[in-house]
Amino acid sequence: MRDPGHLPAPDDTGSATEERYAYQAQAALRAVMEMLAGGEVLHVTCEHFEDVLVARSCSTVPGGVTLWDFQQVKSRETQGSWTLSRVLRSKALASLLRTHRALKEHKDLTYLLTVGVEGPLSSDTDVRAVAQGRGGSTAERLYKIAKHLDADPGETAEFLRLVRIEELPDRYELERRNRDVLFELAPHLRVGEVEALHADLLSRVTLAMRGRLGPRWQALVTQLDVPETILRKRLTPQKLRDVALRLTRPDLADYVRASRLAVQAHPYPEVGSPGMPSLSSVYVPQRLYRVMFESGQPRSSPADQSPGDAADASAFLGRALVCLVLAGPGGGKSSLLRAVQADSAERWLACEDQGPLGVTVPATALLGSPLPGALAAAATTQLAAFALQRTLSDELFLSRPAQGACWLVLVDGLDEITDRDDRQNLLRTLANFAAEPDPLYRFVVATRPLPEKDLGILGNDVPRYQLMPFSRSELFSAAQRILDGWGVPDSGDAAGRFVRVLDDAYVTEFARNPLMMTMLCQLYAADPGQSLPATRGALYAKFTDLLHRHMSGRGQSGVRSQAEAAMARFGPTALSRAHDLLDQLPDTIDSLASGLLSGSEASWVSALADQDSARRPRAVPEDDWKDFLASVLRRSGLLTRSGHGFSFLHQTLQEYCAARHIARDPSSHAAELDRLLAPWRENAGNPWGAPLDTASYIGFLIDPGTASPTDPTASLRALAVPGNIRGCLLIATQLSLGTLLADKRKPLVRAASQAMAAASADPDSEATERVWAANVLAELDLQEGTIALETLVDDRLLDEEFNEDPHSPDFSDRLLAARSLLELHPQRGKDACHRLVHDLYLYDSVRVRAAEVLLAVGDERACPALEYLAEADIHFDDRLGAANRLAPLDPEAAVRMLHKLIEDYRGDPDWLDWCKTAAQALTDLGDPRGRQIIGELSVGL
Template sequence: MQDPGHLPAPDDTGSATEERFAYQAQGGLRAVMEMLAGGGVLHVTCEHFEDVLVARTDGTVPGGAALWDFQQIKSREGQKNWTLFGVLRSKALASLLRTHQVLREHQDLTYVLTVGVEGVLSSDADVRAVAQGRGGDSAERLDRIARYLGANAAETAGFLRLVRIEELPDRYELERRNRDALFDLAPHLRVGEAEAMHADLLNRVRLAMGGRLGPHWQALVTRLNVPERVLRKRLTPQKLRDVALRLDRLDLADYVLRASRRAAQIHPYPGAESLSMPSLSSVYVPQRLQRITPESGQPSGRAADRSADDVAGAAALPGRAPVCLVLAGPGGGKSSLLRAVQADSAERWPAPGGQGLLGVTVPATALLGSPLPSALAAAATRQLATFALQRTLSDELFLNRPAPGACWLVLVDGLDEITDRDDRQNLLHTLTNFASEPDPLYRFVVASRPLPEKELRVLGPDVPRYQVMPFSRSELSEAARRILDSLGIPDSRDAAGRFVRVLDDAYLTDFALTPLMATMLCQLYAADPGQSLPDTRGALYAKFTDLLHRRMSGRDQSGVRSQAEAALARFGPTAMSRAHDLLDQLPETIDSLAFGHHSGSEASWAAALAALDDARRPRAVPEDDWNEFLSSVLGRSGLLTRAGDGFTFLHQTFQEHCAARHLARDPTSHARELNRLLGPWKEDGGTNPWGAPLDTASYIGFLIDPGTAPPTDPAPCLEALAVPDNIRGCLLIATLLSLGTLLTGQWKPLIQAAAQAMATACADPDGEATPRVWAAAVLAELDLQQGTTALEMLADDQGLDDEFNEDPHSPDFSDRLLAARRLLELDPPRGEDACYRLVHDPDLYGSVRVRAAEVLLSSGDERVCRALGYLAEAADLHFDDRLDAARRLATLDPEAAVRALHILIEDYRGDPDWLDWCIAAALALDDLGDGRGRQITDELSVGY
């Protein structure tokens, strides 16, 4: 279908008309209202060719093509009624003739030409005839019009057959009718809401008349099939879908349009208030996600990289498990990812065709103790109350689909922040039960720090699991550029380059590859580019919290001290003195409260603060004034954010840091807490080391970090873990190294001892096979070169699978394959070579060899067709393994698969014990389009 938007218009002025003729805007709005009502209007374009161009589809045009209505809209010019002379003098027909002269060359366009006049037509027969498309029926009238237009009679006759004149109400009545149409479309609207919507729509028409529908609207257009200058004048259902949503579902519109889009833009990391952090969208750099295997908790290979959209989609595709799990370490980007998914779903809503997902982010802790719809309504209302939410969200909103065929995408943040393991298990049971319904209303993305595998088994093997990967060097540079630019650093690209070089010089680059660390380090760098950066995580947090406190309690006009003086001075010097004392001691006070909450205290932050001696209310200050001051202090600290009626830390690691700093002031309590947390790491027991309480590693790191620990050597408390028979303890050491706790030289002997212990464990020929592979995987986290060499050795060790750790019919039971897959994640070329060798190893179970080929397939190795073809024809494999290989080969090389299936059938055709399998292979041939498959099936089935 041709679109006049591609054609040069003879008259295309636009902006002048916008200011001079408000009537044309109401005329254009009339067609927009028809589009919103579902009246067959495809889109409305203003000031291109004519005042208004309306594209309709009503079934009258062959092939379902559009009928294009080019409209000249004329307001009253003093005459009582419109005569033919008045219409001619308005130049409406002259303009439409020029349009006709451009369009008539295009045979695939079906169009009409309309003059819309404010008022009524006179009783004059000539104007009445033109209004009905009969202007050329009279030779005298035709000659008169042709002479006025300066055209020949034949051209004018053809033109007049397409012309219609429509009587329009006066400007006040037209505006009233447009307003009434809004009430008819949505009687639930209050008068003020309808007035605001009318003004919004009229403004959009005016913007279109001036060619100023900007890029935000263009981004919502699904097919950019006309030039940008026309897109800026065109109103489409996609551009008005937010209005359509407000007309249809006001509660949903309030959630999506007013609150969800705004809330999802708030940056999740500290500094968002006191350091004027920008919106999340302006600094967000999407991270890569990698599929991980439930058996090992380790990434499954380089080809499993996904984007955030893919993770949301993993819970969205029909036939796929409607739950997926996203894992990352502290500050690894989980919250940013969920907010980005929510913002994207809100921005795209409603999806074309009523399909899709609408995200709602909710803390995992908010889902305990209430039915899911009630918990979602309460949590969403609490979180969005400060983002222009106009009404309390009801349970009913989340009991129903957001649109026919659509689902709620529940983004559960911080599963690990539920401290009770039974509660975590119960929540996972609840989510899986909702998700297992035949046509689920909810789909879930659950974000968490790594948790013991035994806790996650309730999700089942089919639930996709992803690990948020650290930034690459280029992604770190881009994240730094965006953050520094938003903080007002000039020449942000050059500044980001200098920042990364500073990290390199301080050996901190690997430490900065998570969003939280990058954000904090950028803010410290921006505050003083010449300063040295902290060398451990605890030192970084200490320096950053000091910066927050200095900014918050400064003496400038925006500082809390100045504001406290303005608010409390009238209550006398005692009140002022107590306020200043509280601000001076605020870091220690927050530390104390953080430890209380980390230990399970249920008291609200404000109540706990008010109960402290340093925060006692002065007698002269009314309770409401003092509580308002305390809330202001907490909210301005840079570490806390409002959560309903209380506060919560912007990031869990800051609660851990502050709690550890509180314990450091009491060495006895510190030692007792550290011993309690290290207990589960001291006894390995031969179990999967990734079953250890990984959620405690971050807190342990703060307790031993010199930036937060007592002034004693913390190394001895970990030295007992660095022994060959404690893989779990060495995993803790490796985790603390990756978190940035063990970066300084004092920890080097400990890391070397742990690496030596794991090297000894994985090389022990008398050791059990699976723990040897686990030890090599931990060794790789401590010393990459030693670890990959050990994994390669184990993958090639033909004695390793003498005893199997699982049912041999499981595709992942082989320890050698486990070693090869871990090697593939760390060193793809060597890992692929190891898998290729497993494919050709006759001492392995056939299922393992086929699985090794599947791993090659997932990694994109070019040898996979050769490997699968070899296995499909290998005489030393069982029939079922050869058949599996042939089926997988069929997706890559159908001809080779057909050849392999024929060989397979011939090898076993005479053996009655394999008759069922031969029939299955013949049916596979038929599925591949080989006509012999049906014939062979019939032959084998005779006498069956």
């Protein structure tokens, strides 16, 4: 029994006045600060057996035994020194004797028993002897103590050898000394910071004395080796890591503390009162899938799915030096990055093995600025609302957060950099930083899907993860958390009704998008009886209208009331101009959004001031008017203020407002739509190289919810032809965005589906293009797309040209179709791969790769498939590859297959080197015959 935390205390009858309690806390604080200073204290436990239990590493005892110091702390009610009689009357020795009796049978415990007394000991020989562990050195003293304790003299003598008495300073001096220790440990801190640290530490000690230390103990304790009740009383280095960090690196401690709070702010827009709940209270983790690239086409791999929670995501994404997170508009990218940053700070403090520490930065902030400076500026701006105490410096991000640790730079919104050259240059810069020996930074880049020629700068070896929308089963839990976060009563029942409303309105697929889900929940919470919008544009129209009505309310919190209070003193003209501005604000924001989308770089306040509706009244000073304009923009609900001025809360809000502005002019609308659709009319090879970053904005331009003056059906119908896979991909993208959900657009979806069905079945088309067409068909019509992919997997003519040109098996179009099928229907995809393994018409390396795919997705047929191929009548190196792949899974089978392979070919001199390679594989597996076979083969040369 090496830890007394496992033992029940002999009694728990102690009671104390607040005054003695405070002194006891200061006494315990001495050991806590010794632990912080790197001394021999391992941890401190309060109110278990005695007032304070200090565990020390006993360096003088062989084997590194822990020395347990059980301390009784006694404050004095009157002045005067401590005599032996006074110590006995304090009952400190009686309490320590009970502890001794409870512990002495445990021979593996090394312990001391200490009485800490406030004030000096008297010069009395008896009390001095007890203080030094010699209390039983005279019979008279031993008898006196034993009689007082009602104990046997022999037991008392053994007990007193373990007892020490320590003189402690008075309460004021003890507190001063504790503060002085903090000043010594951290001379760089300001007086106020030291005072705050002292108060924080004292508070934690007091909580430990009351058994209420936490509530984060479970996350901070690496091993639950004692009961929870003891852990709530125990101060450990893990629990004090943030304090230790504040002593040594206050800027880093400030950053970590604020980062842990970063999930309090939700990145999505909100309407209503009292406001958006914290992201941490409503955040529903999403799944990440590894995106594979074959023939330039992205495909998700279920074998590489990450766990869904943020804790696992932060470790998962931090493995690679650079990785990409892809999701459509409102797909949850910003929420994920915020959650990862906060969780990495939590884990970083909690774990001995410190991993990467996250820092989020907008991609646009990295243009034209050195990386450390951009990180410092972005982090300071982002965390200012979370009680960040200092402006973060470049030096913080020029050094490691801890030895062996690095910064996990979370780059948000690569797609918001509109210039392609700037995007590519930024990716090159990040790749160069990551390529340095022992790099200081790792990067996670979040973006909407972009053309492959943009992302290809990083190469196909850089991991790419698709952030998946909510599954149907996740919709209910997501709705419940969101509605509960807004305080909707009976959130479980409300979430059930909400999901039924989604089904009734045929917008369930639409709601799988996190941003759409959040907005729909807000509209539902505002009026549970209303019907939900049928398209994305209609949702944004309803949502922005609700934002404007909320902003323009005449309550005390409404912007009109505040505008009247601010402008009334400047006269009726100023007041009238303010009301005109508010009336025209939606149209004005739409106009400014369109200008910004087309490349204008004017600041929002300056751009607004240039509008006729926002001209400054003569009576209003310029600074007052600019402050008023800034407050109006901030209260619009659409914008947020950052270090660079105002920006939209979400890019889709800017796209919607810009589209609504364009839609007011039929000629401008037609010209803009024609410009944006032009690249989608080109069937220039790979459809995945299309300008996917424009798809969301196009969606708002064609959505009836934006009240477009012209019907774009004809333009879109021209895209839905078999020869234009790229154009049909745009239609499929609009369907997934919720643009084409209205009944009048269903014929367009059917036309695109028919076009892709025809393209995938056309035997005269390129094989890869047929697979692409089947993939697009699956996005338009899941059932038909699945059937088309199965048909292509089984089409032996599909790889006919490939079989004449044996190159990488990853370019097999039949295998490409099978892997696509895996994502859509896992069981059908597995069955398809299994059929490919046994297809004698297929190139040998493709059959082996199909078996590896089965292995990657955990299919039980994978090992038998590899064993079958390792002895099949296929090419030597493919048999060898199958055997090597089998080796870590079934070594005995792999050894059999390798021997069989060698025996089949060892008589043929053309295969001698291959046989030696197989024999070396036997040796690597520990088969002693492998070296013998190599020798025999070498002799035969």
